[in-house]
Amino acid sequence: MPTTYRDVVSRALRFREDPKAVELLNKVVSSVSSRVYRVLESYPYLEYLAKEVSEVKRYSIANLDRLLKQAMESVERVGGRAYLAKDSEEARRIVGEIVGEGQIVIKSKSMITEEIGLREYLEERGNEVWETDLGMLILQYLEGERPTHPVIPVLHVSKERIIRAFKSRLGLKDLDEGSPPEKIVELARRILREKFIKATIGITGANAFAADSGAVVIVENESNARLTSALPPKHIAVTSIDKIVPTLGDAVKVAFVQAAYTGLYPPTYINIIAGPSSTADIEYERVVGAHGPREYHVVFIDNGRVGALDDPVMMDMMRCIRCGRCLIECPAYQSFGPSWGSGPYSGPMGVGWIYITRGIDEAGPLSMLCMHAGNCVEVCPLSIDLPSIIQRIKSMYVSRIMGSEES
Amino acid sequence: MPLELKDVVSLIARNMESKGNPLGVDVDTCVSWASGLDLDKGGETILYTSCMYQMVPYIVRFTELLEKFEGAGGGLLLKIGKAVSSVVDADHIARVPKDERDRFNGVLRGIAKLLKLAGVDFGYLYEDEPYSGSLLYELGLEGLFSRHARRVVDTFRRFGVRRIIVVDPHTYYVLGKIYPRYVDMGDLEVIHYIDMLHRYIDRIPLKGIQGERYTIHDPCLLARFMKIIDPQRELLDRLNIDLVEPQRSRIKTRCCGGPLESVSPKLSKTLGRVRASELASYSRKIIAMCPICISNLVRGGRDLDIEIYDLSEILVRGAG
Numbered sequence A: 001m002p003t004t005y006r007d008v009v010s011r012a013l014r015f016r017e018d019p020k021a022v023e024l025l026n027k028v029v030s031s032v033s034s035r036v037y038r039v040l041e042s043y044p045y046l047e048y049l050a051k052e053v054s055e056v057k058r059y060s061i062a063n064l065d066r067l068l069k070q071a072m073e074s075v076e077r078v079g080g081r082a083y084l085a086k087d088s089e090e091a092r093r094i095v096g097e098i099v100g101e102g103q104i105v106i107k108s109k110s111m112i113t114e115e116i117g118l119r120e121y122l123e124e125r126g127n128e129v130w131e132t133d134l135g136m137l138i139l140q141y142l143e144g145e146r147p148t149h150p151v152i153p154v155l156h157v158s159k160e161r162i163i164r165a166f167k168s169r170l171g172l173k174d175l176d177e178g179s180p181p182e183k184i185v186e187l188a189r190r191i192l193r194e195k196f197i198k199a200t201i202g203i204t205g206a207n208a209f210a211a212d213s214g215a216v217v218i219v220e221n222e223s224n225a226r227l228t229s230a231l232p233p234k235h236i237a238v239t240s241i242d243k244i245v246p247t248l249g250d251a252v253k254v255a256f257v258q259a260a261y262t263g264l265y266p267p268t269y270i271n272i273i274a275g276p277s278s279t280a281d282i283e284y285e286r287v288v289g290a291h292g293p294r295e296y297h298v299v300f301i302d303n304g305r306v307g308a309l310d311d312p313v314m315m316d317m318m319r320c321i322r323c324g325r326c327l328i329e330c331p332a333y334q335s336f337g338p339s340w341g342s343g344p345y346s347g348p349m350g351v352g353w354i355y356i357t358r359g360i361d362e363a364g365p366l367s368m369l370c371m372h373a374g375n376c377v378e379v380c381p382l383s384i385d386l387p388s389i390i391q392r393i394k395s396m397y398v399s400r401i402m403g404s405e406e407s
Numbered sequence B: 001m002p003l004e005l006k007d008v009v010s011l012i013a014r015n016m017e018s019k020g021n022p023l024g025v026d027v028d029t030c031v032s033w034a035s036g037l038d039l040d041k042g043g044e045t046i047l048y049t050s051c052m053y054q055m056v057p058y059i060v061r062f063t064e065l066l067e068k069f070e071g072a073g074g075g076l077l078l079k080i081g082k083a084v085s086s087v088v089d090a091d092h093i094a095r096v097p098k099d100e101r102d103r104f105n106g107v108l109r110g111i112a113k114l115l116k117l118a119g120v121d122f123g124y125l126y127e128d129e130p131y132s133g134s135l136l137y138e139l140g141l142e143g144l145f146s147r148h149a150r151r152v153v154d155t156f157r158r159f160g161v162r163r164i165i166v167v168d169p170h171t172y173y174v175l176g177k178i179y180p181r182y183v184d185m186g187d188l189e190v191i192h193y194i195d196m197l198h199r200y201i202d203r204i205p206l207k208g209i210q211g212e213r214y215t216i217h218d219p220c221l222l223a224r225f226m227k228i229i230d231p232q233r234e235l236l237d238r239l240n241i242d243l244v245e246p247q248r249s250r251i252k253t254r255c256c257g258g259p260l261e262s263v264s265p266k267l268s269k270t271l272g273r274v275r276a277s278e279l280a281s282y283s284r285k286i287i288a289m290c291p292i293c294i295s296n297l298v299r300g301g302r303d304l305d306i307e308i309y310d311l312s313e314i315l316v317r318g319a320g
């Protein structure tokens, strides 16, 4: 069922009627906001880096065809296998074939895997799939919930709800209402420890992908992406094609900027994975499969993105690095929070990405809650022109619902 | 039950067609502020109101009416178009108290007075003054908007206008940034009255006024999109008032919720309330400078102990 305009407004109205949810949102949003400002103040070079990344992404989008080809060749050159999926269905099928059936699969957080519904698909095929990012693990056990921020997926969920879900779904008896967050983290760690060891497949996303070196770059703080990409014998990196940048240096810069504008800087870990694990310690001959994965698969996903390049306004969305700062400073997101989005995408950038990946019927109704306040473009590290992008979606949507009455 | 977007949009489009403005207010409502001021009709430089301030009391009522429909059941929604237009057209306008109309007409008279004091010569288009179409653009009605914009520019040409002094952020934004995408503006110059006053600040006899504490609300369009932030502060400075800046001000200002008025009056009001309470924590006297902000802060701040002023109302006090 496509979302209608009235659904969108109803959801927002309902959200506002829940004072606890509103209070939680206010609290989290304002602490993320001040954290980002603090980070930018403490590390002034980040703003220069952001400008550089802004240009790198502009170049990358303009040269996407060539960079995609180069990226795929690089993956093969470093001993991996590269795949290109046109849409969600093809992407699921490709990953499904690499994974097989009856496997234990661990995953790190990735918006693109949410976008294509990968976990559900792999589970249907008889695999046991574990989200290893704590936020995503929580979501996995909250019926019908979706990530509401690209980096802090459960920004809208209270500790009490987390405890309830963990108790009932994971059978964690020693949790109770008053358990501190440390306790929840400790228990999640204990459960996942075993899965990390037993898993045969590790699936990660990518914050950036380096075309020159076939490397995926992932920034994180939990170390779960590090373990997910290192422990199982097979690593599958799933990435949307807009993540491709020319060089490894560029990719690392993207990771820096993404972390900073989320307020998590310096990031605890930046992972660079450029091929299967190998050693050349014996007579300098390369042997694949040392302590890490023997197989490195990279699945590049289009899912509407190439189409967005035809539209000079929409094209700018493709530079987005999903730091989520536009959400944090947007008056609509600050007010309607989790209700203003669909699938893995929320907030101003969400409207753009939903349009690109799911079309006008889904994005149009959401666009109507944009107030054109302009905080988003002001705070976006890449100065992506979100107000114009959303305005464009609005106008397409309105002329569609008005039909011949207005054109 | 939320409003049906199509109903609201059709209503606005219909009003545009019949009365040339989104609420369907009539010409008298738009031009009566100028009576007795002896402004020339037309001229190279004009003051362009786009009927925005004049509409404030009607916007408040129109939105409150829509809000009732938003709360009502599905059956009523079909009737909303007719019901709203008839109410707004006739009877509703009669119900707007005279003092409210006078107040917003007074805002424009104040702006005219300040410009005169600054030595700026300007005319006015009276009943030929078109509405800018800003709401059409904001609602995504780009087809209607672009056709309308062409007519507006034609009108300016017909009256030999070269320079347009605008009084509100919405008109400033569409004329300054959006019109050029759809129409050839030629050598038409668009300037905001705040910038104009600031340019001639030394000519205006601004004196200190009684020390009361005020806070300020920057309109998003003015501060972020048009980058008018300091001139109004420098003008206020001359009045020696105690101005407290809210934490979210200037480039970080927070939306008043006004742009959602016709999309969802309830959500819009919620945002208006959030912003009004935030501002109230700095001072109960709030200086705003946009008719849409004012109307939504009024709605959102109904049960708060606050007073909302237009910037020009404060400046006029200092100008004796």
Ligand code: SF4
Pocket (backbone or CB within 6 Å): A261, A319, A320, A321, A322, A323, A324, A325, A326, A327, A349, A379, A380, A381, A382, A383, A384, A386
């Ligand atoms: S649009 Fe800009 S601010 Fe928003 S998520 Fe993307 S990069 Fe970050």
